[in-house]
Amino acid sequence: MRRGASSFNIISVVLGLAFLYLPxxxxxxxxxxxxxxxxxxxxxxxxxxxxxxxxxAVLQAAWISLRVAVLSASAATILGTFxxxxxTRMGRFRGxxxxxxxxxxxxxxxxxxxxLSLLLLFVALNMDxxxxxxxxxxxxxxxCFVAVIVQSRLISFDRSLEEAAMDLGCPPVKTFLTIxxxxxxxxxxxxxxxxxxxxxxxxxxxxxxTGPGATTLPIRIYSEVRMGVKxxxxxxxxxxxxxxxxxxVAASLIAKSGTTKREHAALGAQV
Amino acid sequence: MSTQANRxxxxxxxxxxxxxxxxxxxxxxxxxxxLKISLSQTALALPPYVPVFDLAAGWAGLMEFTTQLSVDSxxxxxxxxIYLFSYFKSLQIAAISTILLLAIGYPIAYGMARAxxxxxxxxxxxxxxPFWTSFLIRIYAWINILQRDGLLNDVLxxxxxxxxxxxWLSSDTAIYIGVVYSYLPFMVLPLYAALERMDESLLEAxxxxxxxxxxxxxxxxxxxxxxxxxxxALLCFIPIVGEFVIPDLLGGSETMMIGQTLxxxxxxxxxxxxxxxxxxxxxVLLLLPILFYERFQQRALEGGQ
Numbered sequence: 001m002r003r004g005a006s007s008f009n010i011i012s013v014v015l016g017l018a019f020l021y022l023p024x025x026x027x028x029x030x031x032x033x034x035x036x037x038x039x040x041x042x043x044x045x046x047x048x049x050x051x052x053x054x055x056x057a058v059l060q061a062a063w064i065s066l067r068v069a070v071l072s073a074s075a076a077t078i079l080g081t082f083x084x085x086x087x088t089r090m091g092r093f094r095g096x097x098x099x100x101x102x103x104x105x106x107x108x109x110x111x112x113x114x115x116l117s118l119l120l121l122f123v124a125l126n127m128d129x130x131x132x133x134x135x136x137x138x139x140x141x142x143x144c145f146v147a148v149i150v151q152s153r154l155i156s157f158d159r160s161l162e163e164a165a166m167d168l169g170c171p172p173v174k175t176f177l178t179i180x181x182x183x184x185x186x187x188x189x190x191x192x193x194x195x196x197x198x199x200x201x202x203x204x205x206x207x208x209x210t211g212p213g214a215t216t217l218p219i220r221i222y223s224e225v226r227m228g229v230k231x232x233x234x235x236x237x238x239x240x241x242x243x244x245x246x247x248x249v250a251a252s253l254i255a256k257s258g259t260t261k262r263e264h265a266a267l268g269a270q271v
Numbered sequence: 272m273s274t275q276a277n278r279x280x281x282x283x284x285x286x287x288x289x290x291x292x293x294x295x296x297x298x299x300x301x302x303x304x305x306l307k308i309s310l311s312q313t314a315l316a317l318p319p320y321v322p323v324f325d326l327a328a329g330w331a332g333l334m335e336f337t338t339q340l341s342v343d344s345x346x347x348x349x350x351x352x353i354y355l356f357s358y359f360k361s362l363q364i365a366a367i368s369t370i371l372l373l374a375i376g377y378p379i380a381y382g383m384a385r386a387x388x389x390x391x392x393x394x395x396x397x398x399x400x401p402f403w404t405s406f407l408i409r410i411y412a413w414i415n416i417l418q419r420d421g422l423l424n425d426v427l428x429x430x431x432x433x434x435x436x437x438x439w440l441s442s443d444t445a446i447y448i449g450v451v452y453s454y455l456p457f458m459v460l461p462l463y464a465a466l467e468r469m470d471e472s473l474l475e476a477x478x479x480x481x482x483x484x485x486x487x488x489x490x491x492x493x494x495x496x497x498x499x500x501x502x503x504a505l506l507c508f509i510p511i512v513g514e515f516v517i518p519d520l521l522g523g524s525e526t527m528m529i530g531q532t533l534x535x536x537x538x539x540x541x542x543x544x545x546x547x548x549x550x551x552x553x554x555v556l557l558l559l560p561i562l563f564y565e566r567f568q569q570r571a572l573e574g575g576q
Contacts, residue, residue, distance in 0.1 A: 005385040005386055005387075009378075010382065011382075012378035013382035015379075016378075016379035017398075020397075020398065020452075020455065021401065023416060024408075024409065026415060026416065027412040027415055037420065079290045079293055082286045082287075082289050083291075086286050086290065090286070093287055095291070099287075100565075102294040102298050104568045105561060108505070108510055108561055108564055109509075109513075110509070110510055110513020110514070110530060111510075111515065112513055112530045113513060113533075113554060116547065117301030117304065117305045118297065120308055120547070121300060124304055137297075139297075140297040173282050200405070201407065203406075203516060221408075222407060222516075225411050234415070237411060240405055241404050244403050
């Protein structure tokens with residue numbers, strides 16, 4: 001691509017970024033508004049955050065969401081990494097086409113379908129719905145995202161290191177553990193982060209697969225939002241944005257050494 | 272040596288089998304169940320449909336089970352205008368949104384690809400970052416802006432563009448704004464990936480030969496970026512058709528997209544067979560785009576070795 005951006009190029013990028021960031025910025029600013037009304041600025045205040053600290057329902061929902069996200073992201077990272085290794089390092093095995101189909105399909109299939117089908121499975125299996133069914137549902141969805149990220153890393157790095165180790169008599173399993181795993185570690189970390197934030201974010205699939213006593217934060221926020229805008233919700237959202245922002249910056253600093261541009265694109269294209 | 276080979280074999284099998292089994296149990300089997308329930312009938316029972324498949328009844332039970340299957344739910348879907356309208360609405364919103372996303376996303380991706388190379392990772396990061404924040408939060412942020420006593424009306428009235436507050440929320444306009452906002456990064460990144468790896472010398476050659484810039488764009492840049500256009504369009508179109516949160520929070524109550532109809536049938540009407548039939552027909556509708564998407568994904572990941 002020829003370098004040198006025209007003014008049209010600059011304007012479209014600036015406007016695009018403004019469009020992406022303006023609504024979130026407004027939301028954050030208004031979480032500090034002393035007035036209850038959106039149009040009236042009543043001065044800076046932490047009132048809504050104080051109220052939040054006493055809102056047991058929201059705090060409990062946040063705690064459930066956090067536990068679901070950690071558990072499902074960890075399981076999804078293991079399963080997704082295995083799936084990526086299977087797709088890139090195992091050559092042709094029986095049922096490979098079906099396997100790759102099952103890995104890529106959940107990335108685009110509408111959430112209402114995934115949610116409904118998982119719920120019907122849990123009903124058919126007579127499982128008590130609640131915390132664990134959400135964990136299983138989120139693991140199933142997010143392992144596919146992890147698989148794609150790890151797969152793009154496995155494909156892009158130099159295989160000569162692996163081959164050299166094996167030529168020198170290193171057994172394949174040891175080669176994988178000492179060399180391959182270390183090289184794909186940044187992608188695995190990025191996959192875990194993505195799985196974690198997808199789980200924390202999910203409303204539709206959690207609504208289908210939840211049961212009594214397992215209200216996640218998005219389910220809670222959704223039921224409040226349907227009643228209209230409330231400053232407390234602005235405060236909850238700002239806290240979540242802050243956590244995500246800190247997490248993303250930290251993760252990108254960690255992963256800076258190892259990520260490739262292709263991974264960025266793959267990661268971005270899949271979110 | 273042979274024990275080592277065995278161990279490797281065992282380990283390799285585990286690596287394939289574990290995710291494979293998980294996906295068969297929690298992804299494939301559920302779809303078979305959805306298909307089965309879509310052929311059942313509603314009943315005041317728990318679970319709320321008949322027939323219930325009973326493995327213990329053996330072969331005779333299976334025969335009886337198949338005779339009880341019905342296509343009533345599908346017949347209802349194809350005859351009732353509510354469902355047909357809902358499908359049409361979803362396809363319309365997804366198609367128009369995809370075109371809007373292309374129109375807005377292309378200049379952004381193009382500008383990113385022409386930015387100084389050192390800036391590019393930063394710009395990619397800036398585009399990706401908003402969708403690490405919650406989807407729900409991003410939609411909610413727009414309610415703050417679009418509601419009757421919201422910021423947009425406030426600004427427009429102060430600028431004397433309008434005199435009375437306009438109803439932005441609960442309209443198709445609000446749905447389009449929400450969809451374009453939420454899916455913009457999905458469109459920009461594949462476009463950027465395609466534009467960024469384009470061969471500079473082609474453009475220089477065109478310029479040297481006296482081709483005007485707009486013509487170079489039309490004859491060189493655009494055709495070369497078509498894989499990115501296709502990837503971005505599929506990545507947006509497919510999930511938008513089944514979108515639930517955006518139309519539910521931003522759209523009006525008089526028109527429903529198919530994802531909302533499924534949700535209502537399931538949660539409000541407790542009609543599991545009809546909800547399943549909607550899911551099956553939605554999947555059939557999206558099957559072709561999904562297969563196309565999978566081929567792209569496979570080629571992008573496995574072809575570029």
